[in-house]
Amino acid sequence: MTLLAITVLGHDRPGIIAGTTDRIAGLGLNLEDSTMTLLRGHFAMTLVCAGGASATEVEEALAPLAADGSLTVTVRELPDQQPQGPVGTQWVLTVHGGDRPGIVSAVIGEVAEVGGNVTDLTTRLAGELYLLIAELDLPASVDTDALAVALRSVADQLGVGVTLRPAESDEL
Incomplete structure (x- = not known):
């Protein structure tokens, strides 16, 4: 099981979330944590996913989203560690x-x-x-x-x- 951090940044437009999560689901990845916001008209999303796909496979699957140059997509493997809950x-x-x-x-x-x-x-x-x-x-x-x-x-x-x-x- 691989844990991956995926970031998607760029000019906002309809369909970014749907397109990204569709490709992730198509690879059999489970979306475990996410955040998304608009920053002065620019889309910013970070996802943490788990599954059997490698970072390279995910990058290749998400490449069409960035093909026109309006988005930047990065994928990086995270160490397998349990999320830390609140300590106070x-x-x-x-x-x-x-x-x-x-x-x-x-x-x-x-x-x-x-x-x-x-x-x-x-x-x-x-x-x-x-x-x-x-x-x-x-x-x-x-x-x-x-x-x-x-x-x-x-x-x-x-x-x-x-x-x-x-x-x-x-x-x-």
């Missing part, structure tokens, strides 16, 4: 305010300082308003009140607002 508590971090360079690195740097792991991150720019939403896995030993203070300090320096709250189980 789940939190949601939101940041909003005027756009400027360095927001993500400064805020997420505070999370990393306490050993927190970002399990999902989305950012959006709407005019001059910047929005970041991150799902976090924080070690049980983290003083979340102290982390919230540190995050507010960084947010004040950046001129943005920040909220850290426990995740509801139906949000994840």
